Amino acid sequence: MFVEDKNIIWLDLFPFLTYQKRVKLLNIFPKDKDIRKLFLSEPKVKEIVTEQEFIKMSNLLEEDKLDRIIERNLNEGIEMVTINDDRYPKLLKEISTPPLCLYCKGNLQLLNTLCVGVVGSRKITDYGVIVTKQYSKALAIAGVTVVSGMANGVDTVAHKTVLENNGATIAVLAGGFHYIYPANNYALSKKLAENNLLITENNPDIQPLTYYFPIRNRIIAGLSKAVLITEAGLKSGSLHTKDYALEYNRDIFAVPGQINSPMSEGTNRIIKEFQSSITLSPEDLLQSLGIKNEKIEKKVVNQLDFNSQLVLDYIKFEKKTFQQIADYTKLPIQQLNSLLTELEMDGIIEKLANNSYIMC
Amino acid sequence: MLAKVLSYGLNGITGYPVYIELDVNAGLPSYDVVGLADTAIKESKARVKAAIKNSTFNYPINKIIVNLAPADTKKEGSMYDLPIALGILAAQQVITNKMLDGFVVLGELSLNGEIRKLNGILPMLISAKQAGYNKFIIPSGNAQEASFIDKVEVYAVDTLKQVVGFFKGEQQIEKLNNKTYESTLKDHKFNHDFAYVKGQASAKRAMEIAAAGGHNIILIGPPGAGKTMLAKCFPSILPDLTFEESLEVTKIHSVAGVLDSNTGIVVERPFRSPHHTSTLIALTGGGQKAKPGEISLAHNGVLFLDEMPEYSRNTIETLRQPMEDGFITVARNSTTVQYPANFILVASMNPCPCGYYGSTTHECKCSPASIHKYLSKISGPLLDRIDLHIEVDSINYEDLSQATLEESSAKIKQRVDTARKLQLNRFKDCGVYSNAKMNEKEFKKYCALNKECTDLLEVAFKKLHLSARAYNRILKVARTIADLDGKENIEKVHLMEAIQYRSLDKKFTV
Numbered sequence: 001m002f003v004e005d006k007n008i009i010w011l012d013l014f015p016f017l018t019y020q021k022r023v024k025l026l027n028i029f030p031k032d033k034d035i036r037k038l039f040l041s042e043p044k045v046k047e048i049v050t051e052q053e054f055i056k057m058s059n060l061l062e063e064d065k066l067d068r069i070i071e072r073n074l075n076e077g078i079e080m081v082t083i084n085d086d087r088y089p090k091l092l093k094e095i096s097t098p099p100l101c102l103y104c105k106g107n108l109q110l111l112n113t114l115c116v117g118v119v120g121s122r123k124i125t126d127y128g129v130i131v132t133k134q135y136s137k138a139l140a141i142a143g144v145t146v147v148s149g150m151a152n153g154v155d156t157v158a159h160k161t162v163l164e165n166n167g168a169t170i171a172v173l174a175g176g177f178h179y180i181y182p183a184n185n186y187a188l189s190k191k192l193a194e195n196n197l198l199i200t201e202n203n204p205d206i207q208p209l210t211y212y213f214p215i216r217n218r219i220i221a222g223l224s225k226a227v228l229i230t231e232a233g234l235k236s237g238s239l240h241t242k243d244y245a246l247e248y249n250r251d252i253f254a255v256p257g258q259i260n261s262p263m264s265e266g267t268n269r270i271i272k273e274f275q276s277s278i279t280l281s282p283e284d285l286l287q288s289l290g291i292k293n294e295k296i297e298k299k300v301v302n303q304l305d306f307n308s309q310l311v312l313d314y315i316k317f318e319k320k321t322f323q324q325i326a327d328y329t330k331l332p333i334q335q336l337n338s339l340l341t342e343l344e345m346d347g348i349i350e351k352l353a354n355n356s357y358i359m360c
Numbered sequence: 361m362l363a364k365v366l367s368y369g370l371n372g373i374t375g376y377p378v379y380i381e382l383d384v385n386a387g388l389p390s391y392d393v394v395g396l397a398d399t400a401i402k403e404s405k406a407r408v409k410a411a412i413k414n415s416t417f418n419y420p421i422n423k424i425i426v427n428l429a430p431a432d433t434k435k436e437g438s439m440y441d442l443p444i445a446l447g448i449l450a451a452q453q454v455i456t457n458k459m460l461d462g463f464v465v466l467g468e469l470s471l472n473g474e475i476r477k478l479n480g481i482l483p484m485l486i487s488a489k490q491a492g493y494n495k496f497i498i499p500s501g502n503a504q505e506a507s508f509i510d511k512v513e514v515y516a517v518d519t520l521k522q523v524v525g526f527f528k529g530e531q532q533i534e535k536l537n538n539k540t541y542e543s544t545l546k547d548h549k550f551n552h553d554f555a556y557v558k559g560q561a562s563a564k565r566a567m568e569i570a571a572a573g574g575h576n577i578i579l580i581g582p583p584g585a586g587k588t589m590l591a592k593c594f595p596s597i598l599p600d601l602t603f604e605e606s607l608e609v610t611k612i613h614s615v616a617g618v619l620d621s622n623t624g625i626v627v628e629r630p631f632r633s634p635h636h637t638s639t640l641i642a643l644t645g646g647g648q649k650a651k652p653g654e655i656s657l658a659h660n661g662v663l664f665l666d667e668m669p670e671y672s673r674n675t676i677e678t679l680r681q682p683m684e685d686g687f688i689t690v691a692r693n694s695t696t697v698q699y700p701a702n703f704i705l706v707a708s709m710n711p712c713p714c715g716y717y718g719s720t721t722h723e724c725k726c727s728p729a730s731i732h733k734y735l736s737k738i739s740g741p742l743l744d745r746i747d748l749h750i751e752v753d754s755i756n757y758e759d760l761s762q763a764t765l766e767e768s769s770a771k772i773k774q775r776v777d778t779a780r781k782l783q784l785n786r787f788k789d790c791g792v793y794s795n796a797k798m799n800e801k802e803f804k805k806y807c808a809l810n811k812e813c814t815d816l817l818e819v820a821f822k823k824l825h826l827s828a829r830a831y832n833r834i835l836k837v838a839r840t841i842a843d844l845d846g847k848e849n850i851e852k853v854h855l856m857e858a859i860q861y862r863s864l865d866k867k868f869t870v
Contacts, residue, residue, distance in 0.1 A: 122728070126718075152728040184732040321753040322562045333565040334841070338856030345823050351863070353711060353718025354582070355562065355751035 001070065005082045007035045008100045010066050012203045016053060019097055024048050026100075036061045069203075077193070078177055078204060079104045087111055095222040095248050099201035105177060106197035110168050115145045116289070117224035117245070119217075119238040120154030120231045125263050126319055126352050128231030130360055131255050132157040135230060138282030140167020142291050147172065147223050149216065150185055150192070154230050154238070159188060163196070170223065173200040174216040175208025217241040218248075226251035226289055228279065232266030239266055253279040253288070307331060307339060312359055315349065319358040361385070363450035363457055365443040366464050366493070368484040369435050372650065372690075372697030373611045375487030377464075379429040380440060382447035387423030395428030398436040407438075407469045408445045415473035415521045420452055434694050436649065439478050442467030442497070445520055446527075459527040464488050465497045473520040477501025479617040482610050482625075485509050497523060504624020505614060507539040508607070541603040544627050550596040552589070555768040559755045563590050566750040566861060568772050571597045572779035573840030574794030576683070576705040576745060578668070578864070581752030582722070583715045587708040590752065591664045594706055595631045596769035598662070599780045605660045608700060612659055616652050630661030632703075636670040644678055645699055650692045655682055656699035668707040669737040676742060679705070683745045686797075704796075705746065709738070721754060735864075747796060747833045748861040779843040795840045807835040813855050820859050834858045 007029070011022045028044045029035050039045060039061060046054060060066075073080060081087050082101045089111045092098050104111070116139055120128060132154050139146050140162040148155040150171035162169040171192050175181055177200065180189045192198050201219065202212065214237065221227055221244035229252070232238045245252050254277045257264020271278045279285045286292075304312065307329065314320060314328050326336055340357060343349045350360040363382045368375045391405040412419045426444055428435050443465040450457050466484065468476040481502040486509065488496070494512045503516035514536040517523050525531030554564060563579060567590060570577040579587040601609065609626040613619040619626070634643060634654040645653030655663055665671060682688045686702035712731040716722035726734075783794055790802055798806070809817065817834070820826065826834075838850045838858035845854065 182729060184729060322751075323559050323753055323755075326561045333561050334845075334853070334857055337562070337565070337860045338853040341820070341856040341859045345820055347823065353751075355753040356718070 001080075002084070003034050004031050004084055005080065005101075006066060006070070008082045009070060009080055009203070010036060010060075012101055013060060013066075013069070014053070014057060015202070015206050016056075017049070019100075021048055022100060036063070036066075073103070073204060076177070076204070077105055079108060081108065081111070089223055091115070091225070092219065092222040095218065095244075097218065098222065099219060102199050102201060103177060103203060104197060104199045105193040107168075107195055108197065110145050110170055110197045111199075111223075113145045113168065114143075114291075115147045115170065115224045117147045117220045117227040117241060118154065118158040118230065119148055119220060119227065119241050120229055121233050121236040121238065121263060121266070122151050122153035122155075123233075123263070124153045124157070124231050125261065126358065127257065127261075128154060128263060129157055129352075130350065130358065132230040133161045133360070135228060135255070135282050135285060136161035136167075137165050138286060140165040140169075142286055143167070144286075144289075144291065145170055147220050149174070149213075149220060150189065150198075151237075152182055152185070154232075156185060156188065158230075159192060163191060168196060170197045170199060172216055172219045172223070173198060173208070174202075174212040176200060176202045176204040176206040178204045179207045181208040213237060214240045218244045221245040221248055221250055224250060226253060228253040228255070228285065229267050229270065230255045231257060231263055233263050234265045234269070236266050239270075242270060251288070252277045253285055255279055307335075308343060311336075311339065311343065312348065315357050316359050319352055319356045321354065321356045323355075325357065361451040361453070363447040363460075365447045365450070365460055366462075367440055367443040367466055368464055368488055369433070370437070370480045370484055370615065371433075371695055372699060373480075373483045373615050373652075375484035376433070377488070377491065377493075378435060378440070380443045380447055381427040381429065382444065382451050383425040383427075384420050384422050384448060384451035389421045389423065391424045391426070393426045393428070395426075395431045396434045397428055397440075398434065400438050401428070401435060401440055404438070404441045404444055404469075407441050407471060408448065410471040411441070411469040411473040411520050412445055412448065414471060415519065415524070417449060417454060417520075417524070418452065420448065424448065437478070437480075438468035438476075439466045441469040442475060442520070442523070445469060446523065449524060455524060455527045462493070463495045463497055464493050467497065467499045467517070469520060475499045475517055475519060475523075477621065479619075480615045481505055482509075482607070482614040482619075485512070485514070486607065486611065501621060502624075503536055504539075504621060505610060505619060506624070507536045508541060508610075508625050510538045541606060541625070541627075544623060544625060545600065550593075550628070550769065552593040553596055553769045554593045554772060555765045557586060557589055557593060557766060558760055558762060560586055560590060560752060562860075563750050563752045564767075564772075566748050567594055568597060568776060569837060569840050569844065569861075570594075570704065570706075570748055571599070571772075572776045572795075572844055573747075573783070573836065574704055574796040575747035575837060575840065576796070577707070577748040577750065578746050579706070579708040579750055579752050580711055580863070581708075582710065582717075582719045582754050585752045585754045587752050588666055591633075591662075591666070591706045591708060592631070593769060594662055594664075594704075595629050597772045597776050598629045598704075599773075599777050601627060601629055601660060609660050612652050612656050612699060616657060618657065630658050631664060632658040632661070633664040633666060636665070636667055638671070638675065640672075640675045640678055643675055644682070644688055645690045645697075646692060648692065648694075650690045650695050650697045652699045653688075653690075655679065655688060655701040655703060658703040659700045661703060663703040663705050665705065665707045668709045669734055673737055673739075676737075677739065680741055680745065707746065710734075711751075719754060743864060744833075747837050749864040750861060751863055775844060778846070779840065782843045782846075795836050795843070798836060798839075803832065803835070807839050807850065809835070809850060809855070813850060813852055816852060816855060824859065826859075826862055830862045834862060837861060 136158045145168040146162045147170045148158045159169050180186050217240045221241050227245040229238050254267040254270040310329050349357050361384050365380045367378045369378045393402050409419050477499050482505045496514045500516035500518050506514045515533045526533045581587050632654045643654045645656055682701040688701045689698045711717040712726040713734045714725050716724045838854045841854040841857050842850045
């Protein structure tokens with residue numbers, strides 16, 4: 001590891017340093033010199049950091065302390081890709097405040113693939129689940145890397161759908177690797193680290209505090225060629241991602257929702273503001289991105305028998321509960337039960353919470 | 361003078377003979393009880409004395425020693441009042457020892473000489489009959505339950521005077537007529553009937569399967585969907601209690617003192633619904649006297665846990681072992697007792713703490729973390745033992761306002777009975793009574809799948825993200841569905857339907 005990389009990682013140990021301070025500090029020292037050796041003797045340092053910060057930093061100057069941390073990270077499978085590294089994503093480098101070091105777990109080759117951000121609210125409706133699944137699946141099959149934030153809701157659905165379809169996905173975390181957030185996605189994070197990728201700009205010991213989340217969103221926007229928002233309310237954090245995407249000149253796409261659904265208010269606003277952001281189907285999105293969608297098989301639906309067709313027609317546009325389907329079709333319960341399982345296994349319908357079904 | 365009277369004691373639900381020896385001799389007047397008697401027995405002094413005097417007999421002004429043999433077993437209860445009083449009278453030659461010979465005497469006295477009802481008569485009588493005793497004196501309040509034991513002479517008595525008259529041959533007491541179990545079956549009715557439950561077709565179907573195969577079932581749904589009502593109707597479609605089963609249940613209920621003295625025997629499968637604040641001991645049984653708990657009272661019936669995640673985790677986890685073994689061993693410092701606990705678990709829960717996850721009418725206010733925490737209160741191993749998961753959807757207005765009655769419980773019960781008979785035939789020599797209780801050997805034999813079904817199941821596991829533990833459950837449920845259908849082998853439709861009932865194994869939340 002080069003001295004310049006070590007300098008960056010050393011500065012990452014101090015969460016109280018702002019991004020600007022870090023950049024300034026890096027700039028006052030020659031690139032090929034170890035900051036820690038010159039730290040106490042350099043007068044300009046005190047112009048940048050406060051007295052307290054200076055004292056804290058001076059306590060961590062020993063040579064082996066940093067080495068031990070780096071070694072520990074490597075032992076835990078955490079790769080440190082600094083901005084000087086060849087593996088650092090080219091798109092991300094272009095933004096105004098690129099993270100100085102990316103802590104990565106998993107398949108590093110994904111960093112320089114074609115990425116699309118898929119983001120949205122943490123709380124989503126059934127509609128949100130279904131469209132997120134449709135889009136993520138299409139992107140996964142088309143070979144696009146899906147970038148998201150591993151939060152609950154849209155992010156989780158996106159990651160999981162990509163995994164199911166053996167696609168590629170990157171999760172950008174807000175905190176360090178020792179603090180997986182939300183905790184219920186711990187299992188997902190392990191799975192993602194196997195063949196896909198987890199990244200964060202914070203060193204493993206940093207907790208995911210609230211203000212890291214909006215800052216994290218700039219990485220999602222920065223990595224991606226385009227950002228897709230599948231479902232978002234007015235206060236959704238994914239709207240930050242949209243703002244960053246605008247700033248970085250990325251394409252923005254939003255899935256329209258019902259005008260009276262509060263959970264689609266955010267996306268609908270985006271569409272009103274930027275009319276070109278409307279996307280009407282996964283194929284539509286891929287076309288806008290200039291990706292040939294030969295690989296995507298059109299859904300081949302076998303000739304269905306009369307009863308299946310009857311059920312499908314009924315739940316085509318709106319979810320219906322089991323009872324409603326039973327009342328409508330008048331089928332014996334045992335027959336309807338096995339019929340629904342069959343349709344679900346064929347991937348034609350989906351079972352939602354509250355014992356209801358919808359065509360997907 | 362010495363007198364000897366035979367009585368009975370209880371350890372759990374098995375009885376043992378207690379020999380009561382009385383020595384009435386000259387000396388300073390006193391009354392001593394030896395033989396590890398509890399306070400209730402020691403207090404018998406006052407009751408016995410008053411009852412004897414008030415029945416116009418003489419109470420001796422002598423030194424009285426009462427010995428309860430075997431002397432090393434703790435004895436408790438008030439059933440020794442009557443034998444002690446008879447012993448005192450025998451020691452005074454009012455009656456003779458010879459008259460008492462061969463009788464097992466049980467009864468609590470009141471001060472005026474009347475004889476009161478006891479708890480636990482049935483298990484004591486059954487044990488005594490097995491031990492070869494066949495003449496009994498019992499309180500008339502317990503006559504109903506005792507009348508179901510055949511080939512014994514049981515005399516139900518009201519007062520001490522009557523008993524003495526009986527032994528002296530001055531008074532006739534008819535021995536109890538033996539009642540048949542079938543005669544009591546006719547006149548019992550259920551309070552709840554599926555005919556009055558609107559909609560909920562899928563849940564009713566699941567309950568039918570649960571009843572037919574003896575499967576444990578969990579109902580998941582928003583508040584007001586009718587989970588509790590469905591559960592309460594459940595006993596009405598269960599197969600009738602057989603006499604042997606009924607005796608087992610009655611024994612436990614008799615010991616616990618919850619037996620209805622009008623019928624005297626439990627004819628309806630018990631339905632126990634302990635509140636979620638119930639302690640662990642209330643559920644499993646225990647306390648100083650190692651009494652049976654709710655799970656034993658639910659033996660051969662239904663244990664209903666409403667709002668299951670609200671129970672303390674510790675309490676629910678204790679159910680695991682009895683659910684597997686069908687009995688529970690309660691150990692206390694004085695005694696160790698084994699109570700049967702073979703029940704069908706019916707549990708209900710909301711999909712999230714506020715109850716409205718996935719609801720179309722209300723907005724769910726729960727954070728994913730709180731939903732996760734709520735659901736994780738029911739551990740994997742416990743879920744593993746629940747065969748059927750069914751989501752109950754909220755009812756819409758049209759269903760509620762329909763005037764027509766739904767299918768009645770009696771009709772459903774007919775199908776259940778037929779399916780049960782098939783199972784009883786199949787497991788004739790295995791000591792298993794329902795599909796749910798199948799063990800490995802029978803499972804291999806009767807849940808075999810053909811090629812088509814095996815392939816299908818494999819696909820289902822991959823596509824629907826079922827966990828490995830779902831495998832056995834699905835096949836057992838499929839077996840029951842095939843039985844309801846009257847088919848020898850499990851077919852595709854049966855398997856497909858069974859898969860529907862594993863919703864908690866799939867990813868439940870996002």
